[in-house]
Amino acid sequence: MINHNVNNNNNMAGNNFVVGLLRNEKN
Numbered sequence: 001m002i003n004h005n006v007n008n009n010n011n012m013a014g015n016n017f018v019v020g021l022l023r024n025e026k027n
Helices: 002-026
Strands: none
16 A cells, blocks of 8 residues: 555656646747
């Protein structure tokens, strides 16, 4: 369970980073 939660947190951080790059490209 602990490892699963850590993986979810890492995936969310990665997704937010990619979304940030996409938003910067639009601007």
